[in-house]
Amino acid sequence: MTPSKESAVRHFYHQNMYRFDTAAQTYWHHITPGPDLPSLVGEHAADVAIVGAGFTGLSAALHLARDHGIQACVVDAGDLAWGASGRNAGFNTLPATKLGLDQLFDRWGTQAASDFLAAQHEGQLLVDEFCDSEGLQIRHGRGSYMVAHAPSAWRDLQEEFAVWRRYSRLPCRLLTADAFADEGHGGSEQFGALHIESGGGINPLAFAYGLARAALRHGAEIYTHSAVTALHKERSGHVLQTAQGRLRARHVVFATNAYPAQAQPAALDRRLLPAISNILVTAPLSDECWASEAYQTLSPAFDTRHLLNYYRRLPDNRLLFGARGDLTGSEQDGERMRQALRRALARKFPAFSDAPVEHYWRGLVSVTRSMVPAMGETEQGSGLWYAFGCFGNGVNTMPWMGRTLARQIAGSLPTPTEACPVFQGLPPKLPSGNWLQKLGLRLAYSRYALLDQCAR
Ligand SMILES: Cc1cc2nc3c(=O)[nH]c(=O)nc-3n(C[C@H](O)[C@H](O)[C@H](O)COP(=O)(O)OP(=O)(O)OC[C@H]3O[C@@H](n4cnc5c(N)ncnc54)[C@H](O)[C@@H]3O)c2cc1C
Helix, strand or coil: CCCCCCCCCCCCCCHHHCCCCCCCCHHHHHHHCCCCCCCCCCEEEEEEEEECHHHHHHHHHHHCCCCCCCCCEEECCCCCCCCCHHHEEEEECCCCCCCCCHHHHHHHHHHHHHHHHHHHHHHHHHHHHHHHHHHCCEEEEECEEEECCCCCHHHHHHHHHHHHHHHCCCEEEEHHHHHHHHHHCCCCCCCEEEEEECCCCCCCHHHEEEHHHHHCCCCEEEEECCCCCEEEEECEEEEEECCCCCEEEEEECCCCCCCCCCEEEEHHHHCCCEEEEEEEECCCCCHHHHCCCCCCCCCEEECCCCCCEEEECCCCEEEEEEEEEECCCHHHHHHHHHHHHHHHHHCCCCCHHHCCCEEEEEEEEEEEECCCCCCEEECCCCEEEEEECCCCCCCHHHHHHHHHHHHHHCCCCCCCCCCCCCECCCCCCCCCCCHHHHHHHHHHHHHHHHHHHHCC
16 A cells, blocks of 8 residues: 555634534525535545535535446545535626636637636536526526726726727627616716626526436435545555545545545645635515615626625525625634625625625635646646636636546546646645745735725
């Protein structure tokens, strides 16, 4: 038995953020019944072991089992979709990068950047097609709005529109403040909007449960409350250890994104930075309340801040409102972020300032030094696969990357979008030491906050 290079990943934030034994308390969990799944007990074997039952892992399992007849076994440390997949805002938007489109095209060239955008759109369609084929009634709104939060942001948005028109074939429209108030919303921070017409809003937990049910139906296995604590290599393949069981497989997919497994291969260490994103959901608001902000659309929206606010009207007349922030993950700082979200909500929509908040939760998104997502095999023939780094844009990206990994493992010929160099290879390592990485994040947040304050 040869031990593979293993690493013990130290948690980046307060332990609150990693309580795998505690069910996530989100609005989605409140409205979405989920399946009960067993833990991994005893000896198991599969062709492919998948660590993490979120969009990536579940999509990989579904496509392996359904499209390639390959036996897949998923294990998660918490409940099904315990991580970001069950906690996100459900925006099926694009693109998954912190680069502007012009930067993306400058850095990667026309072909690769166009393929990247095409892949992102394929991800959106994958979500739509899956919902259609499974009869999931979980989509709301058409496309998403990028809303200018200040007059200077409106000027920038007009340039952004020109860039979208130049580089992307996706349908998009620029709307003045009046035009957007007619179909979107009003409010004190509304100076016009850019409408990207693909995608929309989904219930992300219902989507994850749908992926899981389909994967199980096609013969995949899924085990919850089964944290992988060690990984080693034997002649026949990799062996994953959990508290009560062992799983042998020729291939292992690390689908843990911003919640890196304790026992991931050393090659994956320091490749991503987790950032905290926070969401509140109000009680249902009255028709008068919505009318006083001229708020009509169910399409997701986000503003033009660098530290953006994202929000959507939910079908049961609640408002979901979110933003990134906080460098600790502690309970006190969680409370501080909840208050900060309330203030931001009241600033944007004064009529909602007294709205009772019924749900508040947080989760981790992943960012990379390359500013784009990454997927592949740690080295050719290692049988150790990864996909991560979608910059809080995982609803379309991660199911697509899960499917792509499934196809790569099955030996399918890659399509041009799957072979797109933007995704290939591991991003450069981050500096060692969590404190240094946190310092980088702190500096980035401070810079963004300053830029946002300067926008007039
Ligand atoms: C608050 C918030 C809002 C967001 N909003 C949006 C949005 O509106 N639109 C959008 O596109 N994206 C959004 N995102 C990002 C999106 O949710 C993620 O990119 C996506 O869900 C990642 O999917 P995943 O399957 O790769 O990882 P995850 O869903 O995070 O799954 C990783 C899983 O790995 C498991 N795991 C970790 N360690 C182990 C171990 N040792 N053994 C076994 N299992 C382990 C975890 O329990 C977890 O379930 C948001 C994220 C957050 C946190």
